[in-house]
Amino acid sequence: MGGLTDWTYDRFWRDVEHPYRRLKRRLLELAGPGMTILDAGCGHTAPNLQELRESGATLIGADLVHLEPQPGMELIEADLAKLPLPDASADLVYSRSVMEHVVDPHAVYAETARLLKPGGRWIFLTANRWDYVSLVSRMTPNRFHAAIVRRFEGREEIDVFPTAYRTNDRGQIAHHAAAHGFTIERFERHGQYPAMFYRVGPLFLLATFYEKLIMKVGLLAPLRGWLYVELVKR
Template sequence: MKGDQLLHRHYPEARFGGFSDVDGTVAFYSRVQALMTPESVVLDVGCGRGSGLQDDAVPWRRELRSLRGRCARVIGFDVDPDAASNPGLDEFHLLDSGEWPLADSSVDLIVSDFVLEHIDQPTEYFSEVFRVLKPGGVFCARTSNRIGYVGLFASLIPNRRHVQVLRRVQEDREAFDVFPTRYRVNTVWALRRALRKAGLEGIAYGYEAEPSYLGFSSLAYAFGRVVHSLTPSPLRTCLFVFARKPMASAE
C-alpha cells in the first residue's frame, strides 16, 4: 500500500487538505509563522536546497514553509554550496567554520529544521544562536530524538550506510540530502540544558507525527500509529524547541 493510501486509511482527515492532525511540518511551521512578523529578519540554519518548497505535494505545507516575502529578509546558512539555489532565501552564506558570518544581535528569528542531529559542537552552536539573536529574538528547531525508536535504530547503523537504509523507507530521499548524524544534544534533557547554558529561555518537548518511516509495510504502519499514541513526550521520535533571548541581554 502506498504512502498516501496508508495516510488516508489511518488519518482520514488527511483527505481534506492532504495533511493529518498530527502532521509535524504543519505543527512546526505554524508556530514559526506565528512568531514571525513582516519586519522580522529570519535566519534559516541548515537551509538546504529548499526541496520542501518545491517538491511537497501538499500546497498548504508548501505555503507554511515559505517564509520569504512574509518578513523583511530570509538569510540561509549551509555547509552545502548547492543550498545557494534555495528559492526561499534572500541571502545565502556558506558555512566553513564554527563562527556565523552575521553581526551580533542582528536576527529576529532563527529556524533550524532537522539540523541539530548533525551538529558536532552543540555548545558552540547555541553560543552563536545567542550571539546573533536580537534581545527578545526567538530560536525554533525541529530535530530527531536520539532515544526515540527511529533515533535508536539510526544510532545502530553506520553513517556510511544511512543512504542505503533511508532509500528503503523513503524512496524519494536523495543521497546528497543525507548527512552524518551525531546526536550530541538530541534528548529533551540535553536540549533544555543547552538552552540554559547558552542563556536562552525556552522549552524542548517531544512530538509524534505519523509513522512515516514505517510506510514500507501496512502492518508496521498500523503498529507504529498505536505506539505513537502511547509514547510519552521524552521518548517521541521528534523534538521541538522554542526559545527566546532575554530582553535583559541588551547591551
C-alpha cells in the same frame, strides 16, 4: 503507496497535524516586516524559508551544502558554528530536522546566541534521541545510513547526513540553553506517522499502533519521535 499503507494513513493520520506544519504555523505567526529571520540549515533550495516570502521580513538561509540562489533571500554556504553575520543581527532563528546532525552543540548554541538580538527567539524541530528510529540510527554506523534511508524512504543519498544526537533530549537542551543564555519557553514532544515504514504496509500499520500508544499515554511521552523547542535569548 496504495493498499494497507494508504488505508492506515487515511484511518489514523490524515487529520493529525504533522510537526512540520506545527513549525510552519508558528513561523507564520511570528514573521513580520522589519524582522531578520535566519533558517539555520536551510537545504539546497531553502524550501522552508520560501514559505515566509510574503511576511515582509529579511530572509537569510545558511547551510554547508551547495545552495542554489533564490530570489528574495540571501543564502550563505557556511558552518552553523561560524556564520559570517554581525552580532545581534537576527530576530528569529529556526531549524527543521537539523539539530540531530550537530556534532558540536556548544559551538552552535554560542553562535546562535551571538547572532540573536536580546529577546530574540530560536525555534527548532528535531528528532528525539529516545525515539526508536533514533536509537537504531545511533547503533548503526553513519556509512550505512544513506542505503537504509534510500531503501525505506526513497530519499536520495545527497539528502542524507551523518547524525550525532548531542542536543536531542530535554536534559541536553536544558544544559546547552542555560550555558549560553537561553530560556526554554516551549518544549513539546510530538508523535507522527512512522515515515520510515511508509513503503512497507504491514510495518507501517504495526509502527502506527506503537506511535498511537505513546501519543496517548502521558508516561510514554519521552519516547515520542519529535521535539519542538522555542528558546529565548535572555
